[in-house]
Amino acid sequence: xxxxxxxxxxxxxxxxxxxxxxxxxxxxxxxxxxxxxxxxxxxxxxxxxxxxxxxxxxxxxxxxxxxxxxxxxxxxxxxxxxxxxxxxxxxxxxxxxxxxxxxxxxxxxxxxxxxxxxxxxxxxxxxxxxxxxxxxxxxxxxxxxxxxxxxxxxxxxxxxxxxxxxxxxxxxxxxxxxxxxxxxxxxxxxxxxxxxxxxxxxxxxxxxxxxxxxxxxxxxxxxxxxxxxxxxxxxxxxxxxxxxxxxxxxxxxxxxxxxxxxxxxxxxxxxxxxxxxxxxxxxxxxxxx
Ligand code: PRT
Ligand code: ZN
Numbered sequence: 396x397x398x399x400x401x402x403x404x405x406x407x408x409x410x411x412x413x414x415x416x417x418x419x420x421x422x423x424x425x426x427x428x429x430x431x432x433x434x435x436x437x438x439x440x441x442x443x444x445x446x447x448x449x450x451x452x453x454x455x456x457x458x459x460x461x462x463x464x465x466x467x468x469x470x471x472x473x474x475x476x477x478x479x480x481x482x483x484x485x486x487x488x489x490x491x492x493x494x495x496x497x498x499x500x501x502x503x504x505x506x507x508x509x510x511x512x513x514x515x516x517x518x519x520x521x522x523x524x525x526x527x528x529x530x531x532x533x534x535x536x537x538x539x540x541x542x543x544x545x546x547x548x549x550x551x552x553x554x555x556x557x558x559x560x561x562x563x564x565x566x567x568x569x570x571x572x573x574x575x576x577x578x579x580x581x582x583x584x585x586x587x588x589x590x591x592x593x594x595x596x597x598x599x600x601x602x603x604x605x606x607x608x609x610x611x612x613x614x615x616x617x618x619x620x621x622x623x624x625x626x627x628x629x630x631x632x633x634x635x636x637x638x639x640x641x642x643x644x645x646x647x648x649x650x651x652x653x654x655x656x657x658x659x660x661x662x663x664x665x666x667x668x669x670x671x672x673x674x675x676x677x678x679x680x681x682x683x684x
Contacts, residue, residue: 398436398443399441399589399591399592400436400437400441400442400443400595401441401442401443401462401463401592401595401596401599402442402443402445402460402461402462402463403442403443403444403445403461403462403463403464403465404444404445404447404451404452404455404456404460404461404463404464404465404466405444405445405446405447405452405464405465406446406447406448406449406452406465406466407446407447407448408446409449410487411449411465411466411467411486411487411578414484414486414487414578415465415484415578418465418484418486418603418606419437419444421606421680421681422599422602422603422606423439423440423602424437424439424440424442424599424602425437425438425439425440426444432446433445433446433447434446440595441591441595442595442599445460445461447461449466449467449470450470450474452464452465452466452470453466453470453471453474453476453478453581454474454476456476456478456581456582456583457476457477457478457583458583459583462582462583462587462592462596463481463580463581463582463596464478464580464581464582465484465578465579465580465581466578466579466581467487467489467576467577467578467579468574468575468576468577468578468579469489469491469516469519469555469574469576471579471581472518472519472574473516473517473518473519474518475518476581477583478581478582478583479581479582479583479584479585480579480580480581481579481580481581481582481585481596481600482579482580482600482603482604482607483577483578483579484577484578484579484580484603484607485577485578485607485610486577486578487576487577487578488557488575488576488577489555489556489557489576489577490555490556490557490572490573490574490575490576491516491519491553491554491555491556491572491573491574491575491576492553492554492555492556492569492570492571492572492573493507493512493551493552493553493569493570493571493573494541494551494552494553494554494556494562494567494568494569494570495544495550495551495552495567495568495570496544496545496566496567496568497566497567497568499550500568500570501551501570501571504527504529504571505529507524507527507529507531507551507571508529508530508531509530509531509532510531510532510550510551511531511532511534511548511549511550511551512531512532512533512534512549512550512551512552512553513534513535513536513540513543513544513548513549513551513552513553514533514534514535514536514540514552514553514554515535515536515537515538515540515554516553516554516573516574517533517535519553519573519574520533520553520573521533523553523573523574531551534548534549536548540552540553540554541554541561541562541564541565541567542565544565544567545565545566551570552567553573555576556569580600580603582596601683602681605681605682605683606680606681608682609679609680609681609682610656611655611656611657612634612653612654612655612656612679612682613653613654613655613656613659613676613677613678613679614651614652614653614676614677614678614679615631615650615651615652615653615654615659615674615675615676615677616649616650616651616673616674616675616676616677617649617650617666617671617672617673617674617675618642618647618648618649618650618671618672618673619647619648619649619650619666619669619670619671619672620646620647620648620669620670621645621646621647621648623669623670623671624639624648624650626669627650627666627669627671630662630665630666630669631650631652631654631662631666632654632655632658632662633652633653633654634652634653634654634655635652635653637650637651637652638650638651638652650671653679653682659676
């Protein structure tokens with residue numbers, strides 16, 4: 396299947412699938428009927444998506460079966476894949492953590508010494524133990540690691556934690572953080588031999604970066620009394636200088652600004668205090684930076 400398209404490996408069915416397809420959609424790339432097929436060619440972009448188990452993605456990218464891939468950092472590091480990080484994508488965030496039964500929590504990391512730890516991440520755990528000069532018996536388990544202590548198979552676990560609900564349900568508590576992860580876009584090298592692929596990747600990265608920047612930003616619109624302009628300009632954490640427009644009412648101005656999404660709730664009271672009214676906060680689809 397050599398059609399000159401960029402081959403992107405995505406998780407076929409799992410936690411990263413929907414978010415990865417949504418990212419492509421926000422980049423203006425259509426991927427249709429993906430659920431039953433291994434390879435889907437986009438109708439409006441020079442890209443073929445290969446749907447794979449997430450565990451296979453780092454190696455497939457490293458070996459050039461796929462040109463680029465999206466996968467959790469935890470999988471890349473565990474598989475010791477030799478790949479380049481092109482972009483961290485901000486979703487699929489989780490932590491690999493050591494957790495213990497509520498009634499026998501280790502107080503310091505030294506208390507782990509000599510214990511049995513169940514995990515699906517033996518390689519990352521081994522590095523962590525070595526860094527901390529600890530010896531422990533690693534019990535490798537491929538799924539449902541959280542039940543190992545109650546079965547008496549292990550004293551502790553080292554597993555992925557997101558909300559922490561799974562730990563709570565199994566009467567376990569977080570003890571130590573081993574590794575922080577999120578979804579990343581990877582490639583084997585930063586350049587391909589085929590120059591047209593380099594062009595597509597350059598364009599794709601530009602689109603992805605613009606979507607990620609836009610996601611963290613909002614478009615703020617409001618009317619303000621003219622005399623508050625200086626104070627309000629100081630309050631707005633604008634990415635660029637705000638746009639100021641005059642209104643029919645000469646005592647008022649309209650102010651438009653792109654602000655970091657998480658700042659809005661911190662500044663809203665200050666804006667109102669300075670007389671801002673008709674405040675609108677709009678999502679931004681894309682932002683070219
Ligand atoms: O079938 P395939 O092999 O492709 O998928 P998979 O089952 O191996 O992986 P999947 O879909 O579960 O996760 C894909 C990636 O999502 C992981 O490699 C992580 O990078 C990331 N991720 C983010 C998570 C979680 N959050 C997560 N919560 N991966 C797994 N979990 C599991 C965890 O193992 C534990 O069982 O969810 C449980 C804990 O969740 P909380 O929310 O209860 O703490
Ligand atoms: Zn997997």
